[in-house]
Amino acid sequence: MSFWDRLNLKGKKAVVTGGSRGLGFAMAQALGQAGAELVIASRDEEKLGEAASRLRDEQITCHTLAADLSTPQGAEVMCQQVLQQHGVPDILINNVGGRRIDIPTEEMPLEEWLRIIDLNLNQAFVCTKLLGGAMLPRRWGRIINVASICAMIAVPHIKGRSYETAKAALVMFTKATAADWAPYGVTVNAIAPGAFLTDTNRRWFEQRPQLQHDIEQEIPLGRMGTPEEIGPLAVLLASDAASYITGSVFVIDGGRTLA
C-alpha cells in the first residue's frame, strides 16, 4: 500500500464536535477531502447547515447534529444520537472548547471555573467514553483531542486559568486513555494549537488590533496560523499512516512555545 493510500479515509466515518466553524470546520473539511463521511455537531443549526452545504459542494458526505456540549449531560445526549442515527464512528475529533473569560484567579467565581472545565474537559471525557468506548470491540479507532499550547504555558494576555488547567488535564487524559486502549487498536492523540486566525478571533482582534500585534510578535514564524494549516495534521492522525502514533501531543504553533 502506498503512502497516499494509507492517508485515504474512504469508508471511514468521522464525528467532529464544533465542526461548523473555526478549526473544527477546517479539520472536518480536510477529513472529508481525504474521503471520510462526516458528522459535524454544534449548537447553531443555521451555521451547521451552512457548513454542511459548503462541504457538500465539495462532494463530501456530511451529516449535521445540533448539540450543546457545554455540559456532560449535553455530550451524553449527542453521543446517543450519533450512535442511534449514524452508528459507531471510526474517528472522533473532540474539538469543542474555548476560554471565553478573562477573569483573574483571585476573582474567579467557582461556577465560571467549573463551566470552563465542563466545556474543555468533561464533555470530551463523555464523548471519548461513549463514542471511543464503542470503537473498542471493532479494534480500530482514532481519537483526536484538541488541546492548546495553554496546556503547557500560561499565556500572558488573557486570564481565566481554568482553561490552562482543563487543557493540561485533557492532555493527560489523552495519554492515559491511549495507554489503556492501545491493545484495542484505538489510538488517542492530542493536537495543541497556538494562536489561529479563525473568524471568531478575527472579530475579536478587530476590536483589539494591538493585541493581535503583541501575539504575533511572540511567534517565531511571525504570524498566526490559518485554519487550513491544521487540517493535514488531523488527516494524518486519523489515518492508517499514523498506526504507530498514540498518546502523543502535536504542537502546531509557529514556534510560539520554543523560546
Ligand SMILES: NC(=O)c1ccc[n+]([C@@H]2O[C@H](COP(=O)([O-])OP(=O)(O)OC[C@H]3O[C@@H](n4cnc5c(N)ncnc54)[C@H](OP(=O)(O)O)[C@@H]3O)[C@@H](O)[C@H]2O)c1
Ligand atoms: N483558535 C485558536 O487560536 C485556538 C488556539 C488553541 C486552541 N484552540 C482550541 O481549538 C478548539 C476550536 O477552537 P476555535 O477557535 O476553532 O473555536 P470557534 O471558532 O469559536 O468554533 C467553535 C466551534 O465549536 C462550536 N461550539 C462552541 N461551543 C459549543 C458547545 N457548547 N456545544 C457544541 N458546540 C459548540 C461552535 O459552534 P456553535 O457556536 O454554533 O455551537 C463552533 O463550531 C477549541 O477546543 C479551542 O480551545 C483554538
